[in-house]
Amino acid sequence: MENHAIEFRGITKRFGSVTANNNVDLYVDKGTIMSLLGENGSGKTTLMNMLAGIYMPDEGQIYVDGKPVSILSPKDAFDNGVGMIHQHFKLIDVFTAAENVALGINEGKYDLKDVAAKVTEICNKYGFDIDPAKKIYDMSVSEKQTVEIIKVLYRGANTLILDEPTAVLTPQETSKLFSIMKTMKEDGKAIIIITHKLNEVMEISDVVAVLRKGEHIATVKTSETNPQQLTEMMVGRAVELDIARKDPVNPVPRLTISNLTCRNSDGVVKLNNVSFVANGGEILGIAGIAGSGQKELLEAVAGLNKIDSGSIIYTPEGKEPAELVGLSPMKIKEAGVALAFVPEDRLGMGLVGGMGMTGNMMLRSWNKGKGPFIDRKGPEKLAADVFEFLEVKTPHIDYPVRKLSGGNVQKVLVGREIATSPSVLMSAYAVRGLDINTSYVIYDLMCEQKEKGTAVVFVGEDLDVLLQLCDRILVLCGGEVSGIVDARTTTKEEIGLLMTSVGGKEEN
């Protein structure tokens, strides 16, 4: 019998009192694509990091091609033919593709021509489309990812680990990536892909390994399973995978944005002439490739971003319309515009990592009341409510939120924003990095807000979710509105096209 490409035997890894992986036995064969599936904090990334030489297992043994190995560094990993493509690319912006590939290789002569030739060879073999002389800063996200993959292949990797590779890609780019993965598989590579998206799991992988709370639950053939079953294995119980989307009741304009233009601190136009209406009782989805102006749009409405021109008219229920441009963030918040903004690093804005739940609830109320002293009672009660209602997993409510898992951090943030009963609720990447179960809790909360008559603006990454959750979807491309579509009738492909073009024109 042929040896497994990679095998984990009895792997255990602990961080302090937390057991990230417990006695994991798992293998992957050559010429196979395996999906590694699990909720947040189930130990997927930890397990892969041990294979990639970033962590050392506390117990157990890793075998590569049947031989026991000790992987102490990423270099050891490469020597064993294991390469990992991380979620955050590790490329030097001002270098070309070939230079990035050559980086860190200490053998032989530094001959860029030779490297470039080999890169071209790899491209031809697997069907990549990349110019070795192109600089990284000129590349799209998808191209950067390609360079990462080439880097790994160049070092002779037989096993590739991809950590959530599709999170940053458009549907078109994703299908291109998948076809490349299939070519690599035919070439005999073993591929492990970490993903949260079940439809992708079903589409690309041959086998699915499910982790739950650090333990390996099962490995099943993709052809013999279905999303419902996989979810149950991940979560440990049956989960409803439907979003109960009701028709909007009596939508009235709540936010009317016209001709909004913003620049960032470097003077680059980030939003160009953006106009749209967000209605109460409706969820307006915002789609777009990362960095198309989503962040700037929400920040502009919240008063955090300087506005060059345009107007934002806010019409609270039963009140006169008011202009928000020029008001301070505090005033806008008091008017009832809430921002549950989850930035890339999640704790960078909206939450204070070093504080507990109570301290974070205070961010909303710290300025209330007279006198120099801060009110702790109200926030304490709110923290207790959020803790109970959203089932936040924390040792106690004053435990620093930085130490909580991503999902729980998110619950604290969204819980607090909803508690202010806003009339406009803006959320960006509210489910980023969340497991399925928690994501659906968040979706339900959004729907609940909508039914209460709140205007919900939901910036999302997963198009399938946007299509199921939203009433209308606004697509941004390069800071401009490239279309507003009805979520009930549009298709993923249509949105995908809008994401890369303004008004039907192809960009570049």
Added chain:
Amino acid sequence: MNEKTPFIRIAKREDASKKRIWTVRIAAFAVAILLGMIIFVIAGANPIKAYGVMITSSLGKKSGIKQVVKNAIPLLGTGLALAPCFRMRYWNIGAEGQITMGAMAATYFALNWYSKMPSAVLLLVMGIASLVFGGLWSAIPAIFKSRWGTNETLFTLMMNYIAIGIVAWLQGGPWEGKPGSQIIPMFDKKAVLPKLFGVHCGWVIVLLLVAFMFVYMNYTKHGYEIAVLGESENTARYAGMNILKVTVRTAALSGAICGLVGFMTASGVNQTLQSGVAGGVGFTAITVCWLAQLNPFAMVAISFLLAVLSKGASGLQTTLSIPASISDIITGIILLCMLGCEFFINYRLIFRDKQAKNGKEAA
């Protein structure tokens, strides 16, 4: 595991128990004392005797204790002043200059107004002047930082030399007492802080400041703003805080308290103004602040410990003629051990053999 496993690995330890924390700290202190003994031996002294002298000269007699308290007052006061800045991640290392400017402002009134008012009022005026001047001096770099993004570490540091230079100029110029003496005249006794239990009453003021700072940092809106801003400027902005206001206000408060320390030192101890009025306190206080992990109550203990060490050092010099700089070395060793031991509280070391055993047990 095979032989490629590293001999020692470091792993993060979460939530060490109280007992463990204190065991490690006491052990670190013991190690520091032992290392100190080696230094004494090298310096040619009997280490046991040397430690004995350090303790008896500082805590063994009344005058020693008084001196210790006198040394601890500015350390504690300045440590407290720096705490809100450090909580805000605003690296104010300009306490030295803020102390000097506070002392200068107080001195102006001590020299010029002593005949115009009763002692209590004069002292009050001097105190207020020192608060205002220290605060303004400290607000300058804060304004620059929040307006134009200048680096406050360099800025506050440079301001120290300016402040000291100004006083040196006053000393030799406009405020000089006897021409050519380079000395500012002694204060009238109306401008000298009264004594309480043998030490100038600044110790009461700093103890009040301990309580004030504890409440300010933990129970007020200002304290909350400082904590949030220290964690993330974006979060503070998002919560509707005025970054400029909070930064400048906090820096000014810090400088004001430093200024008050300058007033207490000039009026209570030196009874005159010298360019060296701060005498390095502004820097040592940074150590006090961090060793105490910004906790005002812990600062009381640490400033007292440092004061004991420095008084013990002068005892060594007079009794055993061991140079006082030896005690600086000892102080350094103690600080290094106390700060270094935090590593053993937060991390644990895993040795290869032990790990292999664990592995077998698991198998």
